[in-house]
Amino acid sequence: MSNDVVLEVKNLKTHFISSKGIAKAVDGVDFVLRKGETLGIVGESGCGKSMTSLSILRLIPSPPGKIVDGEVLLNGKNLVTMPNAELRKIRGNRISMIFQEPMTSLNPVIPVGEQIAEALRLHQGLSKKAAWAKSVEMIGLVGIPSPEKRAKQEPFQLSGGMRQRVMIAMALACTPEVLIADEPTTALDVTIQAQILEIMKDLQRKIGMGIIFITHDLGVVAEMCDQVAVMYAGQIVEHQNTAELFKNPLHPYTQGLIGSLPKLYEDQDELQIIEGTVPSPYDYPEGCRFAERCPFARSICSEKQPDLIQYDEESKVRCWKYTNEWQVSLTKELVTT
Amino acid sequence: MNSLMIDKKPLLKVTELKQHFTLKREVVFQAKQVVKAVDGISFELFPGETLSIVGESGCGKSTTGRSILRLDEPTGGDVLFKDESLTKMSKKELRRVRGDIQVIFQDPYASLNPRRTIRQMLDEAMAIQKVLPPNEREARMLELMKHVGLRPEYLERYPHEFSGGQRQRIGIARALAVNPEIIICDEAVSALDVSIRAQILNLLKKLQKDLNLTFLFISHDLSVVRHISDRVMVMYLGKIVEIADKSSLFNNPLHPYTKALLSAIPVTDQTKREDRIILKGDVPSPLNPPVGCRFNTRCPFATDLCRKEEPKLRELESNHSVACHYAEELSS
Numbered sequence: 001m002s003n004d005v006v007l008e009v010k011n012l013k014t015h016f017i018s019s020k021g022i023a024k025a026v027d028g029v030d031f032v033l034r035k036g037e038t039l040g041i042v043g044e045s046g047c048g049k050s051m052t053s054l055s056i057l058r059l060i061p062s063p064p065g066k067i068v069d070g071e072v073l074l075n076g077k078n079l080v081t082m083p084n085a086e087l088r089k090i091r092g093n094r095i096s097m098i099f100q101e102p103m104t105s106l107n108p109v110i111p112v113g114e115q116i117a118e119a120l121r122l123h124q125g126l127s128k129k130a131a132w133a134k135s136v137e138m139i140g141l142v143g144i145p146s147p148e149k150r151a152k153q154e155p156f157q158l159s160g161g162m163r164q165r166v167m168i169a170m171a172l173a174c175t176p177e178v179l180i181a182d183e184p185t186t187a188l189d190v191t192i193q194a195q196i197l198e199i200m201k202d203l204q205r206k207i208g209m210g211i212i213f214i215t216h217d218l219g220v221v222a223e224m225c226d227q228v229a230v231m232y233a234g235q236i237v238e239h240q241n242t243a244e245l246f247k248n249p250l251h252p253y254t255q256g257l258i259g260s261l262p263k264l265y266e267d268q269d270e271l272q273i274i275e276g277t278v279p280s281p282y283d284y285p286e287g288c289r290f291a292e293r294c295p296f297a298r299s300i301c302s303e304k305q306p307d308l309i310q311y312d313e314e315s316k317v318r319c320w321k322y323t324n325e326w327q328v329s330l331t332k333e334l335v336t337t
Numbered sequence: 338m339n340s341l342m343i344d345k346k347p348l349l350k351v352t353e354l355k356q357h358f359t360l361k362r363e364v365v366f367q368a369k370q371v372v373k374a375v376d377g378i379s380f381e382l383f384p385g386e387t388l389s390i391v392g393e394s395g396c397g398k399s400t401t402g403r404s405i406l407r408l409d410e411p412t413g414g415d416v417l418f419k420d421e422s423l424t425k426m427s428k429k430e431l432r433r434v435r436g437d438i439q440v441i442f443q444d445p446y447a448s449l450n451p452r453r454t455i456r457q458m459l460d461e462a463m464a465i466q467k468v469l470p471p472n473e474r475e476a477r478m479l480e481l482m483k484h485v486g487l488r489p490e491y492l493e494r495y496p497h498e499f500s501g502g503q504r505q506r507i508g509i510a511r512a513l514a515v516n517p518e519i520i521i522c523d524e525a526v527s528a529l530d531v532s533i534r535a536q537i538l539n540l541l542k543k544l545q546k547d548l549n550l551t552f553l554f555i556s557h558d559l560s561v562v563r564h565i566s567d568r569v570m571v572m573y574l575g576k577i578v579e580i581a582d583k584s585s586l587f588n589n590p591l592h593p594y595t596k597a598l599l600s601a602i603p604v605t606d607q608t609k610r611e612d613r614i615i616l617k618g619d620v621p622s623p624l625n626p627p628v629g630c631r632f633n634t635r636c637p638f639a640t641d642l643c644r645k646e647e648p649k650l651r652e653l654e655s656n657h658s659v660a661c662h663y664a665e666e667l668s669s
Contacts, residue, residue: 189620260532
């Protein structure tokens with residue numbers, strides 16, 4: 001099993017240093033991604049999910065951003081300390097990325113087929129003709145009708161859904177080992193989203209890449225991912241396999257998130273809510289970062305930060321509730337009252 | 338809400354509303370290009386209910402909301418508010434009515450003046466609509482802040498000092514300041530994180546009950562719509578394809594587009610998942626909508642009839658209307 005690991009992130013910390021202080025956008029993130037597996041990273045705005053993905057390929061704006069600690073291992077090789085020239089050979093080749101808004105990632109004045117072919121010539125050393133042929137093939141593969149014609153068109157001539165397909169074609173042209181998809185369907189309508197998700201699953205079966213799927217949409221996670229890491233305030237607070245996460249969420253934050261979704265199949269009078277707001281990344285509380293909003297919080301929660309502990313073989317959670325200390329603090333509180 | 342519809346007159350009656358935008362010519366002598374964003378829709382909004390408009394981008398749902406208030410001048414049809422025609426009103430009369438019909442937009446930050454405190458904004462709204470004399474406004478402001486769950490001392494703050502959810506609460510407070518009867522919520526919770534979205538949805542429901550408000554709720558998010566609505570209207574390329582009571586629409590959708598739309602929503606409970614209908618292709622351009630039924634290019638059941646003749650919206654079951662030639666056959 002461990003041989004299948006393609007990407008391993010260890011204690012990754014990305015901080016942003018500005019006159020306002022230090023924003024700990026990513027603050028000690030660990031996970032592994034296996035071949036052919038989809039890992040979802042979910043969380044609300046500002047939780048650090050996008051920054052985690054950008055840090056993997058060292059794409060964070062620097063300054064002010066800086067990876068201050070940790071390792072990102074692609075088949076054992078550390079990307080954090082790698083020279084730039086070497087990293088460039090990995091970006092778009094062995095690890096590629098797609099983003100929410102394809103229009104900002106595509107060159108507006110170059111035909112899309114040309115843009116895909118460029119990556120193939122650069123990374124795979126294909127001839128101009130071979131690269132073009134492969135490019136057209138990829139455009140066909142992502143389900144765009146009449147690929148020869150579309151390859152010659154510029155991005156503005158394509159619809160939003162088609163542009164996102166082109167991005168996927170480009171990302172997968174060099175058969176990467178890892179695909180990082182950062183909110184790839186968030187800007188799309190649901191019927192188009194359904195098409196894109198289907199294509200991603202289909203191509204994963206064919207190519208076998210591992211996917212890191214970043215999204216705020218729990219429904220999409222449930223459909224796409226094998227494993228889910230839930231992030232809150234720069235840290236992973238829970239990591240489980242998908243089915244288990246929705247059946248039995250461990251962390252109070254995950255429970256709150258799932259509870260706050262309107263249900264499509266039942267009527268509810270009122271939605272469950274999570275009180276309060278996310279703490280500022282400049283000033284995280286000393287103890288558990290969720291303690292202030294947590295319905296279960298005890299004194300220990302605001303005193304000491306919990307670790308991401310192994311709950312069972314496949315699940316991890318960062319919460320005092322699942323530790324021995326919790327029982328101790330419980331009895332202590334009973335004694336004092 | 339069936340009972341509502343029987344014994345009450347509609348608060349808002351929209352008939353054959355049209356909103357056509359003529360595009361600028363890009364080339365000399367180019368034929369006129371017209372985008373039919375909303376193309377002859379009729380519906381009624383009853384007091385105390387929440388009617389939702391759902392659909393994908395470009396279906397005309399937001400344009401409908403804007404046309405009702407004449408934020409864009411509609412090009413055809415009529416809108417009656419309590420038997421008064423909004424489309425025939427003078428600008429001055431319209432301004433008075435706008436106090437009764439308020440809007441909340443998706444991005445509250447864009448609709449709040451960054452240089453005004455919350456107090457100034459609420460005060461201005463009340464002054465313009467002349468809802469209260471100045472000496473009574475203070476008490477009303479405190480009441481409004483309480484309604485939307487904000488601390489009274491926030492009155493002195495500026496919009497940038499608030500989070501997204503709080504800004505949406507301010508937008509709601511401002512809308513409520515003038516005692517409206519109808520609130521049009523245009524993607525009002527779409528930009529919010531799920532936990533905050535839940536707070537705002539609960540707030541809207543509570544306010545509706547406490548203040549007897551009527552909502553026209555425009556959204557692309559079907560699970561939110563399911564939560565908040567009494568009735569739902571589905572739009573596609575400027576037309577209503579289906580309109581029904583919420584439970585009837587979600588449990589027994591009649592139009593193939595509604596069925597596909599419902600099946601496309603990713604759900605967290607995989608056991609509840611129905612077979613997904615994946616639609617082919619994209620939404621056609623509203624510049625050049627398909628002839629006949631506008632959905633025919635993507636509909637798995639389309640026939641020659643659908644490509645020729647446009648289906649009319651007809652009531653198939655009580656309070657459940659659909660615009661599809663084959664609705665009966667497809668539902669059995």
